[in-house]
Amino acid sequence: MTALCALFIRDLRLAVRVGGGALIGVLFFLVVVTLMPFAIGPDLGLLARMGPAILWLGALLASLLALDRLLATDHEDGSLDLILTARVPLELAVAVKALAHWLTTGLPLVVSSPLLGLLLNLEAKASGAVALTLLAGTPALTFIGLIGAALTVALRRGGLLLAILVLPLTIPVLIFGVAASNAAIAGPVPFGAPFGILCALTLISLVIGPIAAAVALRQGLE
Amino acid sequence: MRLRGSDLTCVRGGREVFRGLAFTVEAGEALVVTGPNGAGKSSLLRMVAGLVRPQQGQLELEDGDPELSISEHVHYLGHQDALKPSLSVRENLGFWAALLGGGGEKSEVALAAVGLAGLAPLPAIYLSAGQRRRLAVARLMAVERPIWLLDEPTSTLDAAAQTILADLMRAHLAGRGLILVASHGPIGLDGVKELRLGQQQSKQRTQPP
Numbered sequence: 001m002t003a004l005c006a007l008f009i010r011d012l013r014l015a016v017r018v019g020g021g022a023l024i025g026v027l028f029f030l031v032v033v034t035l036m037p038f039a040i041g042p043d044l045g046l047l048a049r050m051g052p053a054i055l056w057l058g059a060l061l062a063s064l065l066a067l068d069r070l071l072a073t074d075h076e077d078g079s080l081d082l083i084l085t086a087r088v089p090l091e092l093a094v095a096v097k098a099l100a101h102w103l104t105t106g107l108p109l110v111v112s113s114p115l116l117g118l119l120l121n122l123e124a125k126a127s128g129a130v131a132l133t134l135l136a137g138t139p140a141l142t143f144i145g146l147i148g149a150a151l152t153v154a155l156r157r158g159g160l161l162l163a164i165l166v167l168p169l170t171i172p173v174l175i176f177g178v179a180a181s182n183a184a185i186a187g188p189v190p191f192g193a194p195f196g197i198l199c200a201l202t203l204i205s206l207v208i209g210p211i212a213a214a215v216a217l218r219q220g221l222e
Numbered sequence: 223m224r225l226r227g228s229d230l231t232c233v234r235g236g237r238e239v240f241r242g243l244a245f246t247v248e249a250g251e252a253l254v255v256t257g258p259n260g261a262g263k264s265s266l267l268r269m270v271a272g273l274v275r276p277q278q279g280q281l282e283l284e285d286g287d288p289e290l291s292i293s294e295h296v297h298y299l300g301h302q303d304a305l306k307p308s309l310s311v312r313e314n315l316g317f318w319a320a321l322l323g324g325g326g327e328k329s330e331v332a333l334a335a336v337g338l339a340g341l342a343p344l345p346a347i348y349l350s351a352g353q354r355r356r357l358a359v360a361r362l363m364a365v366e367r368p369i370w371l372l373d374e375p376t377s378t379l380d381a382a383a384q385t386i387l388a389d390l391m392r393a394h395l396a397g398r399g400l401i402l403v404a405s406h407g408p409i410g411l412d413g414v415k416e417l418r419l420g421q422q423q424s425k426q427r428t429q430p431p
Contacts, residue, residue, distance in 0.1 A: 002320055003320060003321045003322075005320075006316075006317050006320030006321050007317075007321055010306075010309070010313070010317045013308075013309065013313070014306055014308060014309065017308035017309070018308050019307070019308055020308065077302055077303070077304055077305065077306070078300055078301070078302025078303065078304040079304045079306070081268075081271070081273050081298060081300060081302075081304070082298060082304050082318065082321070082322065083321065084271075084272065084273060084293065085271055085272065085273075085293045085294060085296055085297075085298055085322070086294075086321050086322055087290065087294045087322075088321075221272075221273055221274060221275055
């Protein structure tokens with residue numbers, strides 16, 4: 001337990017220190033969302049209708065952008081070798097790393113989404129719905145991405161490959177995230193159904209992600 | 223405690239590195255692995271650490287902790303120092319002490335022993351190559367593990383640090399520990415066994431004292 005706590009605290013520290021990249025995702029999110037009104041034009045009704053989709057798309061891309069820091073840096077400096085000799089199950093070790101990664105890259109996206117919602121002419125209720133669905137959905141993006149990060153860990157500069165690999169697996173999260181947001185804003189579908197599926201996707205990825213990532217890392221040994 | 227490898231074959235990247243390798247290390251013994259570049263010294267150490275899978279053959283540990291795998295018994299000091307540049311010297315060592323051994327009580331002593339006590343609050347990015355290596359060596363002291371796997375441990379270390387490392391190794395052997403060292407040069411220990419890796423010969427012999 002001490003070992004896993006130490007890993008968790010160290011990953012949080014690394015993320016917020018110089019070069020940790022915790023804010024890169026949020027900045028990217030900000031850039032994508034602020035550019036949208038310029039591209040679409042000053043049609044407030046259209047912006048409000050597209051708002052949830054734009055926010056979700058931005059959050060998805062920002063999550064993918066940050067994924068290559070999840071395991072690759074530890075592999076490059078030899079830390080991963082030592083983590084493999086630690087007396088903790090590898091599944092738990094990678095789960096702890098993914099959790100710390102979500103707290104420093106996923107949670108800031110959720111927190112900043114209501115603010116960015118203002119730029120898209122979203123009402124308070126709509127912004128709240130998007131933030132809630134992001135809170136429920138972004139852990140799934142991180143934990144699905146964990147599998148991709150483990151598969152591409154040995155590749156130098158494998159960031160783009162990682163994003164392409166993970167993208168298809170995140171499409172269900174995107175669909176139900178946006179569907180739940182729209183259901184809360186406009187209906188007619190009840191909010192509960194797509195939101196329930198979104199939560200289920202997250203729970204599944206929380207279980208499958210670490211196990212699959214540990215298998216991938218062990219297979220990657222050579 | 224005894225570590226035995228038998229009939230080990232290592233294939234990396236489709237190329238056979240060594241075949242039919244056998245060795246035994248008893249408690250309190252050091253085995254120096256020598257051989258030309260590419261002979262498989264690092265691969266052998268990584269294999270014992272559980273980081274490379276043997277194509278065939280077996281590694282066995284007698285009288286170890288039956289709850290733990292061989293790789294959970296080892297200290298692996300590889301070519302890379304596994305240090306994070308943005309963490310301080312103390313944070314780096316404290317993290318590895320907690321992750322590998324579940325405690326950081328001996329970290330300060332270890333830092334003082336390798337001569338880095340004065341640099342403890344400094345971010346590791348400011349360390350020289352030799353100081354980074356010293357910090358990696360401090361890991362061996364901060365956490366007790368019975369099997370040490372040292373890959374070229376003396377590279378980048380100055381004479382004083384090599385003496386410190388040799389003293390550490392002697393103390394570890396006196397405490398019934400096992401050491402496998404891959405090295406090209408002398409490591410400062412007397413009467414150690416040598417395992418020579420090469421194209422033809424891969425048999426174990428005892429170095430004349």
